[in-house]
Amino acid sequence: DADVxxxxxxxxxxxxxxxxxxxxxxxxxxxxYWYRQxxxxxxxxxxxxxDVKDINKGEISDGYSVSRQAQAKFSLSLESAIPNQTALxxxxxxDSGPLRTGWDEQFFGPGTRLTVL
Amino acid sequence: xQQVKQNSPSLSVQEGRISILNCDYTNSMFDxxxxxxxxxxxxxxxxxxxxxxxxxxxxxxxxxxxxxxxxHLSLHIVPSQPGDSAVYFCAASFYSGGxxxxxxxxxxxxxxxxx
Numbered sequence: 001d002a003d004v005x006x007x008x009x010x011x012x013x014x015x016x017x018x019x020x021x022x023x024x025x026x027x028x029x030x031x032x033y034w035y036r037q038x039x040x041x042x043x044x045x046x047x048x049x050x051d052v053k054d055i056n057k058g059e060i061s062d063g064y065s066v067s068r069q070a071q072a073k074f075s076l077s078l079e080s081a082i083p084n085q086t087a088l089x090x091x092x093x094x095d096s097g098p099l100r101t102g103w104d105e106q107f108f109g110p111g112t113r114l115t116v117l
Numbered sequence: 118x119q120q121v122k123q124n125s126p127s128l129s130v131q132e133g134r135i136s137i138l139n140c141d142y143t144n145s146m147f148d149x150x151x152x153x154x155x156x157x158x159x160x161x162x163x164x165x166x167x168x169x170x171x172x173x174x175x176x177x178x179x180x181x182x183x184x185x186x187x188x189h190l191s192l193h194i195v196p197s198q199p200g201d202s203a204v205y206f207c208a209a210s211f212y213s214g215g216x217x218x219x220x221x222x223x224x225x226x227x228x229x230x231x232x
Contacts, residue, residue, distance in 0.1 A: 004160070033219055040126070042206060042222040043161070058219055090160050104149050104210050106220060108160030 003027045004109035006091050012115045013081050021076045021112050023091030030096040032074040033106060034058075034066060036087040043090065049074055050096065081116045088113050120144045121209050123223035131231050136194040138226050140207030143188065147209040151220065152181060152192045155204045164205075165192070194228075202230045 004025045013019050023032065030051050035043040035058075045058030047066040055066060063085060065077045078085055092106040122141045130136045138152075148169040153161035167174040167181045167190065174181050180193045194201055204227050208220040 035222075040224055042121075042123075042224040043220075044222070045219040048219045059221075092160075104151060104166065104220065105163045108153075108162070110158070110160050 004091060004093055004107055006089075006109040006112050008112060009110065010113045012117065014117050015082055017081050019078045019081055019114070021089055021091075021114070023074045023076070023109055025072050025091075025093045025107075025109075027093055027095075027107060028071075029093035029107070030071065031094045032068065033092040033094075034064075034074070034076045035090045035092065036060070036085075037090065037111075038087050046076065046089075078114075078116075081114075083116045086114060086116045118143070119223075120147075121207055121221050121223040123205075123207050123226050125226050126224070127227040127229065129229045129231055130197050132199060133196045136192075136197045136201065136228055136230070138192040138194075138205050138207075138228065140190045140192075140223055141188055142190075142209050144209070144211070144221075145188070146211040147221075148212060149210045150181070150183060150190050151208045151210075152179075153206040153208060153222075155206065155225070161206060197228075197230045199230050199232065202228060204228070 007022045033048040034046040037043045044060050049055050049068045052068050067075050089112045091109040094106045151166040152164040154164045155161040165176050165179045167183050183190045204225045206225045207223040
């Protein structure tokens with residue numbers, strides 16, 4: 001079984017719809033992240049969470065919200081989807097132990113391909 | 118403005134030769150650098166990292182070199198193998214007191230290993 005899972009894997013929706021992308025992990029990590037990848041732009045950080053009570057905005061948080069329902073679950077919501085939110089979305093986790101190496105070595109899920117028409 | 122730059126969108130190398138992927142950064146606060154590898158339809162996977170207190174880190178066929186004065190790092194793969202064909206992302210982070218706040222990625226370099 002995969003350590004980091006994302007659902008759905010693919011989603012097509014219409015402009016204005018609310019949509020939620022979900023991420024679950026079995027690695028026992030405290031830290032979770034949401035990124036989006038656009039062609040030719042690499043990955044950009046949307047939101048991150050260091051524990052259940054800690055939520056932080058990333059580089060491109062406008063138009064998105066998140067919920068950390070439990071240590072193992074971190075969901076990303078698009079309240080009113082728009083076409084330029086069409087992208088590949090990745091969830092990632094990392095360790096919060098004493099080693100800096102663990103903080104930065106992030107483990108990624110397989111991605112959710114979202115298309116907003 | 119891009120803080121992590123990978124100026125080569127693609128690179129083609131013959132099997133058995135050395136692959137050299139380059140990355141430049143602008144933010145002098147970055148103190149930790151990583152390389153990720155990504156196959157189609159999969160998430161990125163961690164490959165190798167280097168702290169800013171070092172100038173070289175080696176792991177099997179993969180070596181990362183860091184030149185802080187030039188704000189430049191490179192990934193060397195020797196020898197290159199067909200399974201190395203993938204997109205390689207350079208990433209960087211800095212410690213802000215509360216912990217590493219997520220990674221800043223470059224746009225990626227598509228490495229193609231030719232038989």
